Structure formats: structure tokens, C-alpha cells
Amino acid sequence: xxxxxxxxxxxxxxxxxxxxxxxxxxxxxxxxxxxxxxxxxxxxxxxxxxxxxxxxxxxxxxxxxxxxxxxxxxxxxxxxxxxxxxxxxxxxxxxxxxxxxxxxxxxxxxxxxxxxxxxxxxxxxxxxxxxxxxxxxxxxxxxxxxxxxxxxxxxxxxxxxxxxxxxxxxxxxxxxxxxxxxxxxxxxxxxxxxxxxxxxxxxxxxxxxxxxxxxxxxxxxxxxxxxxxxxxxxxxxxxxxxxxxxxxxxxxxxxxxxxxxxxxxxxxxxxxxxxxxxxxxxxxxxxxxxxxxxxxxxxxxxxxxxxxxxxxxxxxxxxxxxxxxxxxxxxxxxxxxxxxxxxxxxxxxxxxxxxxxxx
Amino acid sequence: xxxxxxxxxxxxxxxxxxxxxxxxxxxxxxxxxxxxxxxxxxxxxxxxxxxxxxxxxxxxxxxxxxxxxxxxxxxxxxxxxxxxxxxxxxxxxxxxxxxxxxxxxxxxxxxxxxxxxxxxxxxxxxxxxxxxxxxxxxxxxxxxxxxxxxxxxxxxxxxxxxxxxxxxxxxxxxxxxxxxxxxxxxxxxxxxxxxxxxxxxxxxxxxxxxxxxxxxxxxxxxxxxxxxxxxxxxxxxxxxxxxxxxxxxxxxxxxxxxxxxxxxxxxxxxxxxxxxxxxxxxxxxxxxxxxxxxxxxxxxxxxxxxxxxxxxxxxxxxxxxxxxxxxxxxxxxxxxxxxxxxxxxxxxxxxxxxxxxxx
Numbered sequence: 001x002x003x004x005x006x007x008x009x010x011x012x013x014x015x016x017x018x019x020x021x022x023x024x025x026x027x028x029x030x031x032x033x034x035x036x037x038x039x040x041x042x043x044x045x046x047x048x049x050x051x052x053x054x055x056x057x058x059x060x061x062x063x064x065x066x067x068x069x070x071x072x073x074x075x076x077x078x079x080x081x082x083x084x085x086x087x088x089x090x091x092x093x094x095x096x097x098x099x100x101x102x103x104x105x106x107x108x109x110x111x112x113x114x115x116x117x118x119x120x121x122x123x124x125x126x127x128x129x130x131x132x133x134x135x136x137x138x139x140x141x142x143x144x145x146x147x148x149x150x151x152x153x154x155x156x157x158x159x160x161x162x163x164x165x166x167x168x169x170x171x172x173x174x175x176x177x178x179x180x181x182x183x184x185x186x187x188x189x190x191x192x193x194x195x196x197x198x199x200x201x202x203x204x205x206x207x208x209x210x211x212x213x214x215x216x217x218x219x220x221x222x223x224x225x226x227x228x229x230x231x232x233x234x235x236x237x238x239x240x241x242x243x244x245x246x247x248x249x250x251x252x253x254x255x256x257x258x259x260x261x262x263x264x265x266x267x268x269x270x271x272x273x274x275x276x277x278x279x280x281x282x283x284x285x286x287x288x289x290x291x292x293x294x295x296x297x298x299x300x301x302x303x304x305x306x307x308x309x310x311x312x313x314x315x316x317x318x319x320x321x322x323x324x325x326x327x328x329x330x331x332x333x334x335x336x337x338x339x340x341x342x343x344x345x346x347x348x349x350x351x352x353x354x355x356x357x358x359x
Numbered sequence: 360x361x362x363x364x365x366x367x368x369x370x371x372x373x374x375x376x377x378x379x380x381x382x383x384x385x386x387x388x389x390x391x392x393x394x395x396x397x398x399x400x401x402x403x404x405x406x407x408x409x410x411x412x413x414x415x416x417x418x419x420x421x422x423x424x425x426x427x428x429x430x431x432x433x434x435x436x437x438x439x440x441x442x443x444x445x446x447x448x449x450x451x452x453x454x455x456x457x458x459x460x461x462x463x464x465x466x467x468x469x470x471x472x473x474x475x476x477x478x479x480x481x482x483x484x485x486x487x488x489x490x491x492x493x494x495x496x497x498x499x500x501x502x503x504x505x506x507x508x509x510x511x512x513x514x515x516x517x518x519x520x521x522x523x524x525x526x527x528x529x530x531x532x533x534x535x536x537x538x539x540x541x542x543x544x545x546x547x548x549x550x551x552x553x554x555x556x557x558x559x560x561x562x563x564x565x566x567x568x569x570x571x572x573x574x575x576x577x578x579x580x581x582x583x584x585x586x587x588x589x590x591x592x593x594x595x596x597x598x599x600x601x602x603x604x605x606x607x608x609x610x611x612x613x614x615x616x617x618x619x620x621x622x623x624x625x626x627x628x629x630x631x632x633x634x635x636x637x638x639x640x641x642x643x644x645x646x647x648x649x650x651x652x653x654x655x656x657x658x659x660x661x662x663x664x665x666x667x668x669x670x671x672x673x674x675x676x677x678x679x680x681x682x683x684x685x686x687x688x689x690x691x692x693x694x695x696x697x698x699x700x701x702x703x704x705x706x707x708x709x710x711x712x713x714x715x716x717x718x
Contacts (some may be wrong), residue, residue, distance in 0.1 A: 016573075027525075055538050087395065120566060129716070132653070134653075134689075136694060140565060140566055142566075175562075179562060179563055179566045180566065182556050182557050182563050183557065183564075183567045183571040184566075185565055186553065186556060187553055187570055187574040188570065190549050190552075190553060190607070191633075192606075192610065192625060193549075193606035193607045194545065194546055194603070195629040195633045196625070196628070196629060196632070197545060197603055197606060198542065198632065200632040200672055202635075203527075203538060204541050204542055205532075205542075205632070205636050207479060207499055207542045207543075207637055208542045209544075211543055211547065211576075212542040212546050213606060213636060214548040214573045214574070214577070215549065215550060215573070215574050215575075215577065216546070216577050216636075217570075217573050217633075218574065219630060219632075219633040220630050221629060221630070222384070222630075223623055226626055227619060227623055227626065228702055230614060230617065230622065231617065233360065234615075234617075237614060238458040238611060238614060238615060241607060241610070241611045241614070242611075244552055244553070244556055245604055245607055245608070245611075246605065247552035247556060248549070248552045249604070251552060251600070252597065252600045253549050255589060255590070255597060255600070256593075256597060258590070258593075260586060263589065264583075264586055266555070267551060267585055267586065269555070270550070270551040270554040270555060270578040271578060271579055271580070271581075271582060272543060272669045273554045273555070273557065273559040273564070273578075274550075274554045274575055274578040276559070276564055277564050277567050277572060277575075291614075294491070298501045299663055300666065300668075300669030301665070301675075302662075302664070302665040302675045303662045303663070303666040303668070303669050304570055304662070304665070304680060305661070305662070305663075306659055306660070306663070306664075306665055307659065307662040307665075307666070308549065309659075309662070310659030310662050316660075318513035318679075318680050319661060319678055319679075320678075320680075321676075321677050321678055330493075331493065333492060350692075357488070
């Protein structure tokens with residue numbers, strides 16, 4: 001079946017969806033709309049869309065419409081496209097919360113199938129400049145079908161979107177909104193509160209080592225984007241904030257009472273849970289091995305490391321510079337596919353006078 | 360001046376200090392003690408110490424004693440070394456909080472100079488296996504001198520430790536303990552509470568994207584280590600926990616009241632502050648530039664990237680694999696010393712058919 005896809009909003013997500021869907025077996029055409037003509041030009045140029053079209057024309061031709069605009073534009077978009085939608089077509093979106101979206105979708109007639117969507121993927125570069133056809137690879141992509149949507153349509157959209165490499169999960173709206181509150185919105189607000197706790201004093205920030213940086217990185221995100229998200233998930237978020245404060249209060253009590261066993265239980269249960277989270281976020285295969293090596297600082301050293309492993313047919317699947325110092329070298333972590341590869345890589349590096357060990 | 364250093368406890372920090380201090384102009388000998396004879400052997404083998412000695416003998420010879428053992432062993436160590444200490448020698452440590460240490464140091468006679476120490480450095484590999492002579496490079500290393508310690512002794516220790524590459528900061532005990540509460544202990548407890556909020560349910564964890572992973576990474580640390588730290592900073596920490604909960608309650612109020620301006624202020628002030636934190640944690644030079652490139656997945660690709668930049672004499676100062684997918688390639692971030700280098704690197708990569716752009 002050859003599907004006509006219409007993407008409304010050609011930013012990071014819309015552009016990446018276009019790149020990922022174009023040329024897959026399910027898709028005949030990807031049309032795109034954006035309020036900014038330059039963005040449409042750029043989307044054409046990078047091959048994210050087959051053609052730029054107006055909202056009415058795009059809606060009239062589409063089998064699947066994907067709204068990739070900010071939530072505050074949904075109402076206007078839905079109003080404009082609704083008269084033109086083909087009966088039996090699918091309307092979906094990519095918004096971060098789903099309760100508000102489902103409400104807006106209620107204005108669309110019942111012979112159109114509305115399925116909320118939320119790809120859990122992002123990138124540091126916003127807009128069409130960040131578009132990447134691999135953005136969704138291994139990412140969780142949640143679908144929240146409306147009550148009137150038959151299984152067949154859900155399966156159809158699910159198959160279509162699977163072509164992006166995403167792992168599709170189908171769940172009710174309320175469960176989705178609770179999960180994102182826990183794993184995304186509360187961590188965000190917690191990071192904001194942590195940063196405020198420093199008071200912005202230079203002394204505090206100067207002491208901020210790796211843990212603080214990691215914990216608060218998301219506090220550097222665009223405020224406007226997050227306001228939309230937070231207020232659209234208000235009720236659930238208020239509830240989860242209470243839950244978060246309750247856990248902090250438990251910890252405070254254990255501390256206040258000098259209750260070492262209670263604190264131990266709290267910390268070790270957290271460790272047990274945290275250790276469950278797979279390392280799959282960047283698409284890393286489970287079971288890959290890490291080695292650490294200490295290298296001199298000179299141009300080409302990373303190429304040199306790569307060529308040593310290449311000679312032994314060992315692929316580098318992950319690399320991280322743990323520390324560098326000017327004129328003196330650094331410590332690098334290399335991920336390789338298996339423990340055997342790690343052993344072999346260490347031998348090869350040692351043979352080249354590079355200090356290395358399996359982590 | 361040739362100093363005899365005695366390191367008590369040859370774990371990650373003790374071993375790394377030995378490696379960093381041995382062979383520097385200030386240091387004549389580094390003796391070491393550890394309760395585990397195998398650790399002493401290993402320290403000798405990697406060159407972290409000149410000799411393994413008993414506590415009494417090591418103390419008798421030392422000009423500078425660095426206690427690198429867990430806090431609960433301090434009392435025993437201090438009792439054992441005190442009768443043997445040379446008048447005028449310096450005793451310091453590397454513990455994460457300083458109030459409790461200063462109390463213990465009071466048992467040492469006044470003709471010995473006690474200066475608390477806290478290098479803000481760590482590594483994922485614990486124990487002597489993780490020892491790295493560059494561990495302290497660019498790290499903040501706080502010294503909290505006792506009241507009786509003359510400036511000359513503080514300067515002496517400061518110069519000695521500067522040889523590790525650390526940035527020495529001298530401050531009062533109470534300020535240190537407040538700062539670490541804000542930038543280290545509260546973020547830790549916050550990560551623990553966030554993880555508990557998921558309830559450990561697989562569904563929640565499956566949805567955990569990059570933000571949650573980053574925010575909660577530290578919750579995977581050793582509980583025993585953190586219990587010691589937390590309880591040794593109890594009073595300050597109780598206070599800061601109240602402050603943290605107060606910020607969360609502010610955020611909750613803004614959400615509850617639909618007060619968008621208040622939420623905006625909270626989020627954008629957090630962004631402003633967070634953006635102030637320099638990227639210096641891994642010793643990266645300020646002002647370096649990032650490029651992004653999309654590469655095929657094949658053995659040697661990282662070597663190939665390295666060799667392209669090498670041909671143009673561009674040094675790779677940072678590298679991060681943003682995404683990989685099996686059999687299909689990945690997105691890589693490369694840090695280079697300057698914007699000019701970034702431009703040149705992009706041209707060179709494009710000329711080799713690698714999609715790349717300046718971030």
C-alpha cells in the first residue's frame with residue numbers, strides 16, 4: 001500500500017520524520033507544510049519532503065497527517081485542515097503530552113482516525129538544521145489511539161512509523177502522561193530547583209563537578225518549550241511533585257533521625273532500580289564492553305587508536321573522552337562489541353605502548 | 360625543598376596522588392600504607408609509591424601525611440600516627456566533608472599543622488585499579504586550614520598539590536561543607552528520590568530517555584560511601600534539603616495557580632545560571648568549537664575521521680557518539696580548538712563525502 005504522508009511543521013521532528021519515511025516501502029509521497037518558506041526550501045533541499053504544499057491541499061491528499069507544530073498552533077491547524085480531510089485518513093501528532101491533544105482531536109469528525117503520538121527523541125540542534133533520518137532509531141515512540149480507532153488503523157500507523165527505526169509502544173493517554181511526568185517533567189523541574197539552590201553564586205558553580213553538571217544539564221533547555229509541556233500536564237504533574245517531595249521528606253527524616261538502616265535502604269533500592277535502566281539510549285547493543293586507555297595529546301591520536309583497532313577488525317561502537325589536558329594527553333573510554341574484543345583491543349593497544357585496560 | 364610524603368590508603372585517590380606527586384620537583388619520596396598487602400604491591404608496581412611502610416614508620420619520616428582512607432578509619436589512624444609525627448609536619452586528608460575531619464584533627468598536637476583537603480575528582484573505577492596520574496588535572500582541590508596553621512604551611516601544601524594539575528582553593532570549613540551540600544549531596548539525594556518516583560516499574564524505566572538517565576546517573580553510586588558522606592554533613596544537609604523543597608514548592612505554586620510569568624521566570628533564571636557553568640570539567644579549553652557529522656558504521660570509521668582531520672593539522676579535543684545504529688552508521692560530535700578549525704574540518708569532511716556541519 002502506497003501512503004501519502006503530510007507533515008505539518010518542518011522542524012527537528014517533522015524534518016527527521018520526513019527523512020526517515022521518504023523512500024520506505026509504505027510511503028508514496030511526503031508533502032510538507034511550514035509557516036516559514038525558507039524552512040520548506042531547506043526541507044526540499046535535504047530531501048525531507050517531496051513537495052511543499054498549503055494546509056488545505058496537503059490535507060486533501062493525505063492518508064496520514066502528522067502534526068509536528070508546537071501545541072499552541074494545534075487548534076488553528078485542526079480548524080484549517082478538518083474540512084479537507086479524506087474519510088478514513090489518520091491524524092497523528094508528536095506532542096510531549098497527550099491529554100490536551102486528545103481534547104483538540106475531538107473536533108475532528110469520527111470518520112477520521114486520530115491517534116496521538118510521542119517519539120521520545122530529541123537533539124541539541126533545533127529546527128530543520130538538526131533533522132536526521134536516524135533521530136528515531138531505537139527511540140521509544142508512544143501511540144495513544146482514540147477510543148473510536150480500530151486496531152487495523154493503529155497497526156497501520158505503527159508499521160509505518162516502525163520504518164523510522166523507533167520502538168512503537170501503544171498505551172492509554174493517561175498512562176503516557178503519567179510516565180512522561182515521572183521520567184521527564186519532574187526530572188526537569190528538579191534540575192531547575194537544584195540550579196536555583198546554588199543561588200547562581202560563582203563559588204558554588206566553580207565547585208560544580210560532573211555529578212551536578214549531569215543532574216542539571218536539562219535546566220539549560222528553552223523555557224518557552226517547557227512551559228507549554230508543563231502546563232499541558234498540570235494535574236498529573238502536581239500529583240507527581242507531591243510524590244517527589246514526599247520521597248525527599250522520607251530521606252530528610254532518615255537523616256534527621258540518624259536512621260542509617262532507613263537511609264541505606266533508600267540509597268540501595270535507588271541503585272538497584274537505576275542499574276536496571278538499559279544503556280540503549282544511543283542504540284548501543286546490550287553486552288558491549290568498555291576499555292579505558294591513556295593516550296598522549298597529539299593531532300591524530302584518535303585516528304591512531306581507530307587504526308590500531310581497525311587492524312584487528314574491532315569496531316568502536318562508543319567513544320568518550322573522560323579527561324584531556326593541554327599538551328599532555330587524555331583518558332579515553334572505548335566501547336567495543338564484546339568482552340573478547342575488549343581483551344584483544346587492550347593487547348593491541350599495549351603492544352603500541354598505549355596504557356589500556358578492560359573496564 | 361625535598362619533601363617526604365606519606366599516603367595512608369592506596370585507593371583511587373591515594374594511588375592517583377602518588378602517581379601525580381612522585382617525580383615532581385617538590386617530592387623526594389612517596390611512602391604508602393594500605394591494610395591490604397596486595398594493594399601495596401600493586402601501588403609499587405604501577406609506580407604510585409616508592410615503598411610500602413607501616414603507619415608508625417611512615418608517620419615518623421613524613422613531612423606531609425595525606426589520609427586517603429574512608430572517614431570511619433580516621434580516628435584509628437590518627438591515634439596510631441600521632442605519637443610518631445615530626446613537629447612541624449603537615450597532616451591533610453581527602454574526605455568529602457570537612458567539619459567532622461576538623462573535629463578529629465583536634466586530637467593532633469598543636470605543633471603539627473592540620474589542613475583539611477578535598478579534591479573534587481573521581482572516576483568510575485574504584486580502588487588502585489582506577490589510579491590515574493591525571494585524575495586531578497583541572498579539578499578543584501579545596502584546602503581548609505585549621506586556625507593555628509600559618510600562611511607559610513598552607514602555601515607549601517598548596518604548591519605541593521598544584522603539581523597534580525589541580526586548581527587549589529582555600530576556604531573555611533563551613534563554606535566548603537555548604538558548597539558540597541549544594542553541588543553534590545543534594546543532587547545525589549534528588550537523583551535517589553527521582554529514581555524512587557518511578558517505583559522501579561519496567562514501563563517507566565523503558566521510557567527513560569537521555570534526560571532521566573543523566574539526571575539520575577549518580578543514584579547508581581555505592582550506598583555505603585554516600586551514607587558516610589551524608590551523615591557527616593547532616594546539619595547543613597537538612598537545611599539545604601529544606602531549601603530544595605522550598606524551590607520545588609515555589610514551582611508547584613506557579614503550576615497550581617497557572618502563573619505562567621512566575622514559571623517562566625523560574626525556568627529562564629535556571630537556564631541563565633546553568634549556562635554559566637563552564638565546560639571545564641574535562642579540562643576542555645574555553646572557546647573550542649563543535650562539529651557534527653554523520654558517518655557510516657564500519658570498522659575504522661573513527662580512525663578515518665581522525666586521519667582526515669590530522670591531514671589538516673586539526674586536533675580532536677573532544678568526541679562524542681550521539682547515536683549509533685547497527686549496520687547503518689551514526690552521528691558523532693567532534694570538538695576542535697577553534698571556530699576556524701571547525702570550518703576547515705567541515706570542509707575536509709564534506710570533501711570526503713561525510714555529511715558534517717558546525718554546531
